[in-house]
Amino acid sequence: MQIKNKKLEIPVIQGGMGVGVSLSGLAGAVAAKGACGVISSVNAGYDEPDFEKNPLEANIRALKKHIARAKQISKGAGLVAVNIMTAVSNYARTCISAVEAGADIIISGAGLPLNLPEFTKGTDTLCAPIVSSARAARIIMKHYKKHFGVLPDMFIIEGSRAGGHLGFNEEELVSGTAKTNDEILSEVLSEVAKEDSNIPVFVAGGVYDGADMAHYINAGAAGVQIATRFIATEECDAHDTFKQVIVNARKEDIQIIKSPVGMPARAVESPLLKRLREGEVFRARKCNGCLTACKKDDSIPYCISRALIAAVRGDWENGLFFAGSNADRVDRIMSVSDLLDEIMTEYNAAVSV
Numbered sequence: 001m002q003i004k005n006k007k008l009e010i011p012v013i014q015g016g017m018g019v020g021v022s023l024s025g026l027a028g029a030v031a032a033k034g035a036c037g038v039i040s041s042v043n044a045g046y047d048e049p050d051f052e053k054n055p056l057e058a059n060i061r062a063l064k065k066h067i068a069r070a071k072q073i074s075k076g077a078g079l080v081a082v083n084i085m086t087a088v089s090n091y092a093r094t095c096i097s098a099v100e101a102g103a104d105i106i107i108s109g110a111g112l113p114l115n116l117p118e119f120t121k122g123t124d125t126l127c128a129p130i131v132s133s134a135r136a137a138r139i140i141m142k143h144y145k146k147h148f149g150v151l152p153d154m155f156i157i158e159g160s161r162a163g164g165h166l167g168f169n170e171e172e173l174v175s176g177t178a179k180t181n182d183e184i185l186s187e188v189l190s191e192v193a194k195e196d197s198n199i200p201v202f203v204a205g206g207v208y209d210g211a212d213m214a215h216y217i218n219a220g221a222a223g224v225q226i227a228t229r230f231i232a233t234e235e236c237d238a239h240d241t242f243k244q245v246i247v248n249a250r251k252e253d254i255q256i257i258k259s260p261v262g263m264p265a266r267a268v269e270s271p272l273l274k275r276l277r278e279g280e281v282f283r284a285r286k287c288n289g290c291l292t293a294c295k296k297d298d299s300i301p302y303c304i305s306r307a308l309i310a311a312v313r314g315d316w317e318n319g320l321f322f323a324g325s326n327a328d329r330v331d332r333i334m335s336v337s338d339l340l341d342e343i344m345t346e347y348n349a350a351v352s353v
Helices: 024-032 055-074 091-100 134-148 170-175 181-194 210-218 240-248 271-277 304-312 336-351
Strands: 012-014 036-040 079-083 105-108 126-131 155-158 201-204 223-226 254-258 264-268
Touching: 012 024, 024 036, 024 055, 024 079, 024 336, 036 055, 055 079, 055 091, 091 105, 126 134, 134 181, 155 181, 170 254, 170 264, 181 201, 181 210, 210 223, 210 336, 240 304
Parallel strands: 012 036, 012 223, 036 079, 079 105, 105 126, 126 155, 155 201, 201 223
Antiparallel strands: 254 264
């Protein structure tokens, strides 16, 4: 498929997962197969030697390094995107750095990325807002047209069954009353049609296999975004312990939690979450100022950045392990190539019925 001047042979976007879960190793392998690999920008430099002293410079340096490395791994195949949350500090500089480094797409959510075209317009980098409602898509399109004279190059719908931070309230998530992916897709496509536009829309959140992909494409989507399954791959940048957490997860282990940044999130049960429920507090010795939404005071029980870094390093006792609602279905670690082959085989079987 073609997205403007970009070619995507496999209509699968690998979801951006931070901190450090999806860097150049995973993104490069996904792109090499002809799909879209995604590097998560949030604290991408967590393993740089000067991260504690100079987190911003470490993150920017690491981001550029990982974009270059992912493109090298992909050997010109597929696409290499960067996920940059609007909630991160230094959003503008991070976007500019991603464009300078040659990212094919900037994917942006965790709020409305209303100024994203400021950094992508007139460049070779595509602009891809993440939305969880038709209203958000409508606001973004109107704002982009009015202030930048453009429309988004693509949309990614993130439904309520995704992992990590979620764009729904806790009551909707716990009660199961949040709109389904199908409902949101239909409504977003209607908003896109009003603009007389053919903006491609990808569906994320609870997308597991090729049959799911066939379902959404049949409903009008251009493709899908899949995240959690890519954690359990050989090329994933996370520690093997994190991968095994996903493989071992049971349905009852996957839960909705309240993030220190004030949003609900989905994660796998762990010793850290258990201790937090018992009232323990784990405050950072030093705040790196990574998220604008974080209160950065004694009202938060733990530093989410430190907990996510612990997880990617394989610290079972102190890590926070984000995962989607289908994590319990993952039963083995496999290569990215085998995973995408499996998804495409399932997809082809579903569309031929």
